[in-house]
Amino acid sequence: MSQELRLTREDVERVARLAHLGLTDEEKEHLQRDLSLILEAFDRLREVLTEGVEPTTHLVPQESVLRPDTVRPSLPQGQVLANAPETRDGFFRVPRILEES
C-alpha cells in the first residue's frame, strides 16, 4: 500500500522525531496514511492560480497590533518555579544537555 502514498514510513518517523513524539507501529501506519491524504488535498489546492495574489497568512482583518514599551510586574520567583520538577538557587535544573560528538 505504501507505494501509492505520498509519505514513506521514514518521513513519518523523521517528523515524529523532530516533534519529540514516540509513536507505536500502529500509529505510524495510521499517520502515514492520514498525513499523505492531507498532502494530496493540498496538491489539489496548488492547482489554483495564485500568481499576483498576496499570500493569506491570517484570517483576521487586522495588522500591526503594538503595545507601548512599558514595564509591567512579573511573577514572583516562587510562583515561576512552582511547577518545576527540580530547581536550585532560583534556577530551573535540567539534565546536562550538550553531547560532544
Add this chain to the structure above:
Amino acid sequence: MAEAQLEMLDLGDLEAVIGLEVHVELATQSKLFCGCATTFGAPPNTQVCPVCLGLPGTLPVLNARAVEYAVKAGLALGCQITERSLFARKNYFYPDLPKAYQISQHERPLCRNGAVTITTPEGLRRIGIVRVHLEEEAGKLVHSGDSIIGSEATHVDYNRAGIPLIEIVTAPDLRSPEEARLFLEELRTILRYIGVSDVRMEEGSLRCDANISLRPKGSTALGTKTEVKNMNSFRAVVRALTYEAQRQAEVIRSGEAVRPETRAWDEARQVTVAMRAKEEADDYRYFTEPDLVPLVLTQERIEGWRAELPELPAARRERFVASYGLPEYDASVLTSSRLVADFFEAVAQEVGDAKLASNWVMGEVLRWAKTEGGEVVELPVSVQGLAELLGLLRQGVINQAAAKSVLEEMVASGRGAREIVAERGLEQISDRSELEALVDRVIAENPKPVEDIRAGQTKAIGFLMGQVMRLSQGKANPQQVRELLHERLGVGG
C-alpha cells in the same frame, strides 16, 4: 592540533570565506512580547511572566519600541525596510526555549539588502547585509563545571527569554578573521551611535556565530562550511576563526573532506569542538506565527525614523577628514564613539582650532575618560573646561607641559583652568628681558655644551633648552627660549 597562531594565519593557496550571524539585544525597557523588565543582572527567574514562560492561553503583543529600534538598525545598515513583514515560529527543543519555539522572522524579514563598509589595511571593503530581523531572546543556561562540555547539570534562568533581539546576517563577504573583527567593531559603533543597543559582548548583548569555509584563492565556488558558536568576545571571534581556518586547511591538505557541522569554541582549550552534524538539527519547520498579525509600516513612518538617525560613523569620519583636515586615523579614533565625536566637535568650535582640539581629545582627554566594556561612557572634563584650557595654551599664557598638568588637576578637582593656572603661578614667561636673563645665565653656567654648539654640534641646544626650562620651573615659553638660544649662540634656524 596546535593552538591558533593569532598573528600569522597563512592558508597558502587557500582563502577563508566567512559570514557572520550577529545577535544584538535591543535596549528596550520591556520584553518583545510582554511587559517584563529587561534589566541585566536581576536574580534568576524574577523577570518572567506567563507570556515569556510560554504558559498555555497566553498571547504575545509586539513592543512598538522594538520595531522602531530594529528598523533604525536596518536603516543605519543601509537596508531596505519591508512594508509588510511577518513573524514565524522556529521550532526546536532546547531547555532555554520555554515554548519549544522561538518567535522569529523567516520569510519577509523586517530589513533586507544592506551593506557596511569597513576600512582594512588593503583599503575599503563592502560587506553585504543579507537581512536584519526581529526575534525573541532565549533563556540563559548556566552549566555547572568549568565548561559547556563535561557539565553535570544545566540551570536555566528565563529572565532573558523574550528580550528583543535583532539578528543581522552578513553575506559571505569576509575574507579573514581580522576582517570579521573589523566588521564587528564597525557594527558595534553604528548600533551605539543610533542608541538601539548597549552592545556589550561581556553582558551578552552582542553575540556572534560564524560560518566559515575555505576555497582555492581565485575560486568563486563555496567550500563546505562549518558553523562556529560560543564566541564571547571580539578576541574570541578572531581566535576561533583562525583556529577553524587552520583546522579546515589541515583537513583539506590531508585529502579529506570538511564535514558540515556546528562547532563550539572552547575558550579554556582555545579550540573548536564538534557539537552536532548540521543536516537534521537545522530542520526548524518554520511557519507563520498565528498569534501575531502582520506588521505593516508606512513609508511615512519609515522615513520619519530615518530622519531621526544621527550622522553615522562613516559619514562623520569622512566629514572630519574633509572639513577639519584631520588624518584618517585621528578621524576614526574620534568618531569611534558618538560621545567623543560630539565632544571633539564642540571643543574644536569653541577653540577655533580643530587640530589642537583633536590632539588633546585623543591624547589627554581619552586617557582620563571613563570606559565600560571598551566604550567611553563619561568624559573627564566639560567642553567649556577644555576649551578654556586650550584657549590659555593658544594665547601663550601657559605652555604645553603646564597645560597637561593643569588638565590633570582639573580632572582630579573639577576646578577651572584659569583658577589653577593663577593659583599655581603657571603663566608662561614670555617677557623678553626675563627670558634673556635666564638664557644668559644658562649659557654662562654651561661652557662645555656652549663650546660644542659653537663647534657645530647643535644637538646640545636641547640640553641647554632643558636647563632654561628647569630654571624657569617649566614656565618659560619654549619657542622663545629656542629662538633666544639660537640668537645668542649664532646658530641658524
